[in-house]
Amino acid sequence: MKTEIIYFSATGTTKALVTAISQGLKGDVHFRNITLPESRENEIILDSDLTIIATPVYGERIPHFLHDFFQGIKGNGNPLVAISVYGNMGFGISLEQFKEFSKNNNFRLIATGAFIGQHTYATKTAPVGYRRPDEYDLLQMRIFGEKIQKKIDTKNFTQISVPKSVLPKFITEFPDSGTRFLIRQPQVKKSVCNACGACARKCPVGAIDLNTLEISEQKCLRCYACVKVCPKSARIAEFRLPVLRAVFRHMGIKRKENETFL
Ligand SMILES: Cc1cc2nc3c(=O)[nH]c(=O)nc-3n(C[C@H](O)[C@H](O)[C@H](O)COP(=O)(O)O)c2cc1C
Ligand code: SF4
Ligand code: SF4
Structure with a gap:
């Protein structure tokens, strides 16, 4: 079996998580890191049996600047696993976006998950998702990889359901999250x-x-x-205002757990 893992990871947490997933898979696994601009210059032509796409969540959605690049990836009816990595605040509409992408690009979405990584803006005094993924997260990722492998082995490609976001509709219609106004x-x-x-x-x-x-x-x-x-x-x-850091801490301090759908 050939697996292509396509991932974006500016600060390394998404990379750590997909590496752990790969440990639950059998056969050849090829990693394609699309973080730097030059790695996104050419379209990807897939010849794998399974594709895994993983990105961090930016503003409760898939980072907007990746959308055009993703449009060029064609699934040819093959299985897809989509992973959102988020900083213990919320994964918002990202899984719904992956489901839409899967449909539009002719993939079969067989599994998806939202996993926690340390929040980009975490510090010792605002420890949001601090030091995650931890050992327990990485173990869960390996087990997730094993479950994906089982689905492939048994050709269990039934449609999966993806949780609906609770974000108000008008917010989800902006392509960019507007983080620049906060940071x-x-x-x-x-x-x-x-x-x-x-x-x-x-x-x-x-x-x-x-x-x-x-x-x-x-x-x-x-x-x-x-x-x-x-x-x-x-x-x-830094945050533009100190009060924004306090709000960030307040909203993200309670530990969230990884969620998988398969
Ligand atoms: C611009 C920006 C927006 C973010 N928005 C969210 C968010 O909406 N929810 C959340 O939980 N984490 C958010 N994060 C945190 C990242 O999703 C998280 O830190 C992730 O682990 C980063 O992945 P990486 O290390 O692979 O780059 C955001 C980070 C950045 C840089
Ligand atoms: S914070 Fe801004 S300048 Fe720094 S690496 Fe990210 S996009 Fe580039
Ligand atoms: S800020 Fe200066 S020292 Fe730091 S990475 Fe950039 S060029 Fe190097």
Whole structure:
């Protein structure tokens, strides 16, 4: 059996989770990391028996800048597993979007799940989804992988149901979540930066000018890949107002559990 795992992961939690799923699968598993812009330049032509697509949840939905790229992936009636990774706040309409994608692109959605990863904006004082996935999450992912394998082995491709989002309809109709209004784009502390360029090379949307290290306010996703990769801790990122951090903490502090549908 050949499995293609297509994933986007700006800060590594989605990658950790799909790696754990792959441990429950048999046969050849090929990982296709679509995080950097150059990895999304060409269309994907699938020749796998099973496709797994995994993305983090941005603003309770699949990151909007991936939509056009996903439109080019054709399923040819083959099975699909769709994974949303979210930061312990909510996965919103992301699974419904994956179901729609599956129908439009001729896949058979045989399993889906919403799994917790540490929230991009978590800190020690606002520990939302902190240090997740943990050992228990990774074990659940491996078991999820084994269940997917069983479905493939028994050719059990019946339609699955996906939970409906409780988000008000008008919110779900905006393509972008508007996170930019809550979070500043990361600034550079010039006194510490050694101009190594690692942040610019790691940006999923090419928002950092390699020469000036300035960030395009419009392009920036607030994904914090640049903040986390910086070897000098020279990238500073913050909520626009301190009260927003308090609200964030309040809304996300209670541990949520992974959910699977298969
Ligand atoms: C712009 C943005 C929006 C986000 N929106 C949500 C959200 O709506 N709900 C949630 O629970 N987590 C949200 N998160 C957190 C990420 O989904 C979570 O941290 C995820 O594990 C990141 O995956 P990665 O490490 O693979 O990039 C958001 C993160 C970013 C950067
Ligand atoms: S990764 Fe950090 S040190 Fe390197 S260029 Fe970017 S901000 Fe400067
Ligand atoms: S510049 Fe913005 S989009 Fe690029 S890595 Fe940094 S936070 Fe992410």
